[in-house]
Amino acid sequence: MIENRELNVDDYLAMFRRRLWVILIPALLTPLVAFLFSYALPAKYTSQALILVEGQKVPEGYVQPVVTEDLTQRIATMEQQVLSRDRLQPMIERVGLAKGANLDDVVDEIRQNINIEPVITDLNQVTTGTRRKKSGQGSNVPGFYVNFTASNPRQAQQLCNELTSMLLQENLRSRTQVAQSTTEFLSHQVEEAKRNLDEQDSKLATFKRQYLGQLPGDADNNAKLLMALNTQLDATTQAINRAQQDKAYTESLLAQQLAAWNSSQTSSNPVALERQLSDLQSQLLQLQARYTEDHPDVIKTKADIAEVKKKLAEINDASAKGTSAEAKASASEPPEIRQLRLQVHQFEDVATQAGREQKRLQDQIKLYQGRLALSPDVEEQYKLLTRDYDTAQKFYQELLA
Numbered sequence: 001m002i003e004n005r006e007l008n009v010d011d012y013l014a015m016f017r018r019r020l021w022v023i024l025i026p027a028l029l030t031p032l033v034a035f036l037f038s039y040a041l042p043a044k045y046t047s048q049a050l051i052l053v054e055g056q057k058v059p060e061g062y063v064q065p066v067v068t069e070d071l072t073q074r075i076a077t078m079e080q081q082v083l084s085r086d087r088l089q090p091m092i093e094r095v096g097l098a099k100g101a102n103l104d105d106v107v108d109e110i111r112q113n114i115n116i117e118p119v120i121t122d123l124n125q126v127t128t129g130t131r132r133k134k135s136g137q138g139s140n141v142p143g144f145y146v147n148f149t150a151s152n153p154r155q156a157q158q159l160c161n162e163l164t165s166m167l168l169q170e171n172l173r174s175r176t177q178v179a180q181s182t183t184e185f186l187s188h189q190v191e192e193a194k195r196n197l198d199e200q201d202s203k204l205a206t207f208k209r210q211y212l213g214q215l216p217g218d219a220d221n222n223a224k225l226l227m228a229l230n231t232q233l234d235a236t237t238q239a240i241n242r243a244q245q246d247k248a249y250t251e252s253l254l255a256q257q258l259a260a261w262n263s264s265q266t267s268s269n270p271v272a273l274e275r276q277l278s279d280l281q282s283q284l285l286q287l288q289a290r291y292t293e294d295h296p297d298v299i300k301t302k303a304d305i306a307e308v309k310k311k312l313a314e315i316n317d318a319s320a321k322g323t324s325a326e327a328k329a330s331a332s333e334p335p336e337i338r339q340l341r342l343q344v345h346q347f348e349d350v351a352t353q354a355g356r357e358q359k360r361l362q363d364q365i366k367l368y369q370g371r372l373a374l375s376p377d378v379e380e381q382y383k384l385l386t387r388d389y390d391t392a393q394k395f396y397q398e399l400l401a
Contacts, residue, residue: 042151043151044149044150044151045149045150045151045152045153045156046147046148046149046156047147047148047149047150047153047156047157047159047160047161048145048146048147048160049145049146049160049161049164050119050143050144050145050146051143051144051145051146051164051167051168052142052143053071053142053143053144071118071144072118074171074174075116075118075144077174078167078170078171078174079114079116079167081170082163082166082167082170083107083110083111083114085103085104085107087166088107088110089103089107091162091163091166092106092107092110094162095155095158095159095162097155110148110159110163113148113149113150114146114147114148114163115145115146115147115148115149116144116145116146116147116167117144117145117147118143118144118145119142119143119144119145121142146160146163146164146167147160148160148163186399189399190396190399190400193392193395193396193399194396196392196395196396197389197392197393197396200385200388200389200392200393201389203385203388203389204385204386204389207381207382207385211374211378211382213371214371214374214375214378215378215379215382216375216378216379216382216383218371219372219375219379222368222371222372222375223372225368226365226368226369226372229361229364229365229368230365232361233358233361233362233365236354236357236358236361237358239350239354240351240354240355240358243347243350243351243354244347244351246343246347247344247347247348247351250340250343250344250347251344253340254337254340254341254344257334257336257337257340258337261333261334261337274312276308277305277308277309277312280301280304280305280308281305283301284298284301284302284305287301
């Protein structure tokens, strides 16, 4: 029966001596085999180029950057473009790699042997390399390495230089193309914005001319003018009423004066005198048939006939001198009657003039009432045009800034 006991140092040394060859043989043969195997593998040479990335010299507050793409994405894009068959073929023919080899195989070999990696300067990016970067953070990378591996050191260096030059040329070409496209786009936008601004300006000017005096700023003035016109209309209406009342009163006075004057002038009227003479003669014939010539009635009637004939003779003499009876009658009107006639004409003129002024004021009131009624619609249209004009002007100024 084997007794279990605790192992000491002598036990461990005895085990090491018994298994010494098992330990020494692998330890000695492994480096030797690795050294011999390294001679059997072909030699590989890696050429490395460093491309530094310089930031924008002018502050972004003055000039916005044209290229806003992430640097790692730009590097990947340029790598795909540079490593295309059409771009690599001229370089392969220039270097002479296609002699005695298939072009596609050479292109695939170049793609496999090139390696582009960014320069990492922040230690935090090493530990958090898997963390996704926000857009634009890749521009903080100070540069990137271009590594190319080949079996010939001269060939590795030459191809590394060629590929680095191609990357720089592709970057310059892409930046130039982006800048040109951006310039053309901005120029087109500026022209379009200028045309839109001119169109909005023309619409606003046409609207102001069409609704002159009806714009939102004219509403208070229109209300004040309407109140003043209503006041003037009331005063004009009162003036018309006073003129009509004065005319009616003057006409009534004139009628009374004419009636009194006509009654007093009936005896000097030729027609009335002839009619009176005819009546007196008929009355005289009747009296002579009834009475003698010495009868008082007959004597009185003869005296009246003689008086009427005398008046007719005087009127006929006045007519022979060139003055018509009507003109004479008119000229012989009393000054009071002529003054009343003049006042009637004056009141008629005042009423007519006030009526024209009343018509003008009513038309003006209708005009301003229409303007006030259309003010909400005009104000809404004006606000829309002003807002469109301000938007177009702001956009145009932003493009010019």
